[in-house]
Amino acid sequence: MDGPAIEARRLRKVFTTSVRRPGFVGALRSLVAPERADTVAVEEVSFSVARGELLALLGPNGAGKSTTIKMLAGVLVPSDGEARVAGQVPHLDRKVNARRIGAVFGQRTQLWWDLPAVESFTMLRDIFKIEQEAYRTRLEELDGLLELASFWQRRPRQMSLGQRVRCDLAAALLHDPPIIFLDEPTIGMDAxxxxxxxxxxxxxVEQRSRTVILTTHDMAEVARLARRVLLVNEGRVVYDGGLAELQKEYGSGWKVRVTFATGEVPPGIPGPGEKVGDAHVFAGVDPTAKRELMRSLLDRDDVTDLETHGDDLEDIMAAVYRKRAAVTA
Amino acid sequence: MLTLRFIKLSIKAALEYRTDFIFMIAVGIIWQVTVVAFATVVITRFPGLGGWSAGDVLLVASVRLAGHTFASGFFIGLRQVSELTADGKIDAFLLRPLPVYRQVMLNYFHMPEFGGLAVVAVMFAAAVRMVDIDWTPWRIGYLVASVVGATLLEVALQTVLGAFALRRPTVKLWQEWTEELMAAFGNYPLHILPNLAWAVFVFVLPIAFCAYFPVAVLTGQTSSLPVPAGVAVASPLISATLFLAALGWWRIELRRYESVGG
Incomplete structure (x- = not known):
């Protein structure tokens, strides 16, 4: 099949909720004459993902990331616009779509709570009508990657979060889907x-050429895995492009972290710096100021530690949101 | 078959905790103690109710309880739709190439119903001994159809409410109330109630089609019914129709599903 693996065109999702009036009388009035209000969760979101590409879908809480993924997965019906996954409209061809996608929602499990995980796998084998030989091969591969065998006889309620999510990842890939949606898969996990x-x-992504949409709040994860990011805020796309370009465009700042032997900033050092633990952090956007600071620090004997780096991804994202908010204000 | 495989797995999983398993079966039996107590009172204290013999009344209770046991055993998930939605399970069901309704069924098998089945068997045995019915193949077939109808009717009501529960968690209370109501009135020949009450149980919450009408057909007492005999005979069919209509309603509500948490 030609064309992108995933395509969203002007996707929109509106939730209608009841507005509760304050106070007891207000509650009674709401009961008799409920007032409805529309909440726009996703507004005119358009993007596409090529086959074999990993797209990091980022944004603050309530930005519309999960709602977008749920529309692409066929869980939610869009209020407007169109989603196509492997050429199909997900909510219209839900069963066909289900065979082509795998999804993990990090905070929730799709395993049977009271059955050992391995029995959930066999149930999924039957639901997806996976041939026994293919099932055995895939389970072996997934076990090799995720080291499941030591705990897959346990029920999900007896597993740690990390074990449970690894089982969920295996469950989502048992039917060998070419497209995967991962909604905060590492949330709450240890390093x-x-x-x-x-x-x-x-x-x-690299070895099996699967298409992945990943949402996460872990910027180290984004830096490690993604080349392209889609930033959403208040339901709208605020940036769609390469991670390197994003850093270049929005991340022109610098930070210098210094530890002085005295614990205080000596006289003659430009700028007060922000005290963080034993160290002081100096930050700015002017490269001349950075050079001046570095010159004054490198000549000193009372500098016990010195570290310099550019904006981290969280700073960059905050800069994007600030800049876009200023534009739309 | 997935359903049988799931029940087998559920039993296997439950058997790993033998004390819990035995406890669940015991709970199933104890849970029906009100029906058993009712049946005992009817048999030992009264010659009958509203002109129906004690055996006839016991047969009504048996058909109703059998339907309830199957409905609870296989369709208990319908009463958990609020929790399934809150836990994101409905989301997971929508990601599989299987009807969501069937997955709601497959989510949990209510083990105590094995205890309920034991009670049903004892009640049926007692009722069959007490009623004056010539058990022709047609009547045996109609009795089986009645139990299926009683199951489908309870499932239909729970399906309609369960569909609402996809978006309104408090509907669970209505589901529990409906079950209580069916347990409270479904075991009686409903003509003992005032006209308004039986009209409600025929036209609004059609409990009368669950066991009362079918047993009236089996015992040849259709002339005293508030509906034509043909309607009473068609009770299992009407229950099946209501079940199909409820499934249609479920599909409509599922399209409006809004998930939780973004």
Whole structure:
């Protein structure tokens, strides 16, 4: 099939909610004559994802990331616009779409709570009508990548978060879907489990050529996995492009972290700096100011530690949101 | 078959905790204690109710309880739609190439219903001994159809409410109330109630089609019914029709599903 793996055209999702009036009388009035209000969760979101590409879908809480993914996965019906996944409209061809996608929502499990995980896998094998030989091969591969065998006889309620999400990842890929949606798959995990999941995602993109949309608040994860990011805020796309370009366009700032032997900023150092633990952090956007600061620091004997770096991704994202908000204001 | 496989797995999983398993079966039996107590009172204290013999009344209770046991065993998930929505399970169901309704069924098998089945077997055995019915193949077939109808009717009502629960969590209370109402009135020949009450149970919350009308057909007492005999005979069919209509309503509400948490 030609064309992008995923395509969203002017996607819109509006939720209608009841407005509760304050106070007891207000509550009674709401009961008799409820007032409805529309909440626009996603507004005119358009983008496409090529086959074998990983797109990081980023944004603050309530930005519309999960709603967008749910429309692409066929869970929600868009209020307007069109979604196409592998050429199909997800909510109209839900069962066909289900065979082509795998999805993990990090905070929720799709495994049967009271059954050992391996029994959930066999149920999914039957639901997706996976041939026994293909099922065995895939389970072996997934076990090799995620080290599941040591705990897959446990029920999800007896697993740690990391173990449960690894089982969920396996469950989502058992039917070998070419497209994967991962909604905060590493949320709440420890560093070791996170690293294992990141490697798993990287393997799926680079070795298995799967198309992935990943949402996360972990910027280290984005830096490690994504070349392209889509930033959304208040339901709208605020940036769609390469991660390197994003850093170049919005991340012109610098930071210098210095630890002085005295614990205080000595006289003659430009700028007060912000005290962070034992160190002081100097920041700015003017490269001349940075050079001046560095010159004054490098000549001193009371500097015990010095570290310099550019804006991290979180700073860059904050800069994007600030700049876009200023434009739309 | 997925359903049987799921039940087998559920039993296997439950058997790993033998004490819990036995406890669940015992709960199923104890849960029906009100019906058993009712049946005992009817048999031992009264010659009958509203002109119906004790055996006839016991047969009504047996058909109703059998329908309830199957409905609860296989369709208990319908009463958990609020929780399934809140836990994101409905989202997961929508990601699989299987009807969501069927997955709601497959989500949980209500183990205590094995205990309920034991109670049903005892009640049917007692009722069949007490009623004066010539058990021809047609009547046996109609009795089976009645139990299926009673199951489908309860499932239909829970499906309609369960569909509402996809977007309104408080509907669970209405589901529980409906079950209580069916348990409270479904075991009686409803003509003992005032006209307004039986009219409600025929036209609004059609409990009368669950066991009362079918047993009236089996015992040849259709002339005293508030509906034509043909309608009573068609009770299992009417229940099946209501079930199909409820499924249609479920599909409509599922399209309006809004998920939770973004």
């Amino acid at each position: 070791v489990a996170k690293e294992q999941v990141r490697e798993f995602i990287r393997y799926q």
